[in-house]
Amino acid sequence: MKRLISVSELTKDEVEAILERAAYRLEHPVGQSLAQTVVANLFFEPSTRTRFSFEMAVKRLGGETLNFQPATSSLEKGESLEDTVRTLEAMGVDAMVIRHAENGIMRRLSEVVQVPLINAGEGTSEHPTQCLLDLLTIQRAFGRLNGIQVALIGDVLHSRVAGSHLNLLPQLGMEIMLAGPSAWMPEKLPAGVRLVSMERALQADVVMMLRVQKERMSEAELPDYSAYREAYGLTVERASRLKPHAIIMHPSPVNRGVEIDGEVVDHPQSRIFEQVRNGVAVRMAVLEFVIKRGLSTNVCHEAAGV
Amino acid sequence: MKRLISVSELTKDEVEAILERAAYRLEHPVGQSLAQTVVANLFFEPSTRTRFSFEMAVKRLGGETLNFQPATSSLEKGESLEDTVRTLEAMGVDAMVIRHAENGIMRRLSEVVQVPLINAGEGTSEHPTQCLLDLLTIQRAFGRLNGIQVALIGDVLHSRVAGSHLNLLPQLGMEIMLAGPSAWMPEKLPAGVRLVSMERALQADVVMMLRVQKERMSEAELPDYSAYREAYGLTVERASRLKPHAIIMHPSPVNRGVEIDGEVVDHPQSRIFEQVRNGVAVRMAVLEFVIKRGLSTNVCHEAAGV
């Protein structure tokens, strides 16, 4: 594994190896496996949360980061994004973590450099590390992935993490149900994915609320928030009717009172802040895999504490 | 000591222990006591000076920082500040250094997280580390704090450091005099604090000029700078009439030619750049205390160079 652009490039074994390594990192959150390495964070869209998560992952493992500031960039001087990543490669960075609004750009960039690229959210297409951290959260809750029913509720269309989930979860034997406004449902459903009513979705093992992606919508597309909450929000009342073993997830940041009630964020069945914690561990694992290739074959034999 | 929100939470012993540790750090400005730790700097108001000071403190002790950029933050996505600090806690940061324009926010945030918070300037209320670095500067100039007369001159009302001084200095046996436009004097004076004329203030042991906080005033509140300088500025002429042992202080950045003449910044009795130097040492000490709790009880026995 030398990059992470789409979850569709991952084998089942690779997914398992990453999750195993991430679980190890939850227990050993500090190390030196990235000592002497420098990772460039190129966030062409504002994001504190995901950038901090990657930065924590790098720094906890002894590495350093370069943080790109869109507002103060050479791009203003008319440089292409291809030239930017080639320049950073020439400078010797060990990996680049990239977030960008344009679908397909990660693949285009990966054709001009050899240095490992990690997709930190691309357009409306994919967000692989978010997908993996969700899997880690589910695996830790249920002890397995195979056979788990996951309901994705809300703005599937504009959700990059939903894009990754639709790609990967069915390959792992998981069942996906979608609920939400029909305008926000994908046109074509992958095998193993079906549309359901909100009531049915609430009976899933994993009730994953999606963020209403206001910033990716035109004014006309924006829903009436109060009506949206009534139809598809995870209200306190709805949360009280989940299966006892079910868990509540959300990729964050949440719109409190829109897709989820503020109180539900702290519901006993909520795993929302655990997702954040798992995110750092998953990113540690992914960075170790793409920068230290060897890890992928001997994760279990590596000396503890490394 | 597990946080530093207000100086009023510090015992006299804690103040002394921090100053002792900071003095030690002036002699041993490099160490590894924060190795493997990550400190988040959340500056919701622009500040290079204080952020750099904290960053230096962390990095000199082997730690790493995450720097929050207000302009590129998730807050734009409608996330509450409470969710932001809880998210950073879930990511595993070891402490958060926060500056914010809103009075009372530090206490509100400290109720939702366990991770140590350090107030790096809040509204017009407090700026505890600036207060402590001023104390260190005074202690090094006079060999003691008890009985020292401190004149705070100018914009007391909008000064967060004056807020901390009014809280703490009287508890340490120090005497505070205030001089300045009556509109900028506090409505209620704590015990041991009195209003004096500019001439009387100039006879204090410590002549502490306060910055005219233009950025916290409306257009109508702004003084005529020339008249202000004439009435309350530390001009070259006034500086020549201080007591020989007196010291000149200013929290910086200075408005040259307003509250202080440019030449006075480099006056032999000025400690303005020494305050900056002491600031890094004090912040090292505070970080060590809140992150490495044990230090508070055995500061003197710790091995040199750690």
Add this chain to the structure above:
Amino acid sequence: MKRLISVSELTKDEVEAILERAAYRLEHPVGQSLAQTVVANLFFEPSTRTRFSFEMAVKRLGGETLNFQPATSSLEKGESLEDTVRTLEAMGVDAMVIRHAENGIMRRLSEVVQVPLINAGEGTSEHPTQCLLDLLTIQRAFGRLNGIQVALIGDVLHSRVAGSHLNLLPQLGMEIMLAGPSAWMPEKLPAGVRLVSMERALQADVVMMLRVQKERMSEAELPDYSAYREAYGLTVERASRLKPHAIIMHPSPVNRGVEIDGEVVDHPQSRIFEQVRNGVAVRMAVLEFVIKRGLSTNVCHEAAGV
């Protein structure tokens, strides 16, 4: 060597020592010679490329950086640049890397602080580390500097690197030819520098295309890009007529299709991305020289890997 403000302050021996050290750093790109040091990057003009290059250099050698954000700076509070650098010196930074639009500012600042300053591009005057990385690139291509013919083509007037080249290269026995619009040629030519036709320039050993510095021109000064390319651009056709041993250079970022065709960037004779790589090595060497003074006398005897 305790600062790098202008190449005119460097002796020939110092240039050679820096290039020798930089060549060593190309082979040993990781070290600990800057461990426990903190370098402040003060970029008052937007620049990702040069800032990242310096940041890589510092971090590869075990040091840390403070990154100044113009938009969030104390300067907004009316502080002078002199006070800013004195403040950072008081905080204990080990060196400052400064980029600024104003000619002469580096020298002015160097008069108020003792801490080493490194010019990372000043106004239209100088860009010493870019000059040194160009020399490293030329030396590695030809095995020597003495006697090499360098053609600087295009916007000499607004080019800070051309300013450094005109200062230093003739001192090293190199020959400079200038070609480009007469409005962009310097008024006075240093000894050993002459104006030539574009055709003659294309016969040089080093064909160094200069960036059209749009951001330093008024609307009226901007050329017609298509006419400019026809007259002075390094088109695919022109590149095909260079001497077989000649090399193509450009300080980057390039304006593809203006001063150079996109295809020529990847021409076999192009050294444009090698320049980027060499830039990190040169900056490592410069930082080691200004921060660890002793290195200048015993570069060759230092233990490998340090």
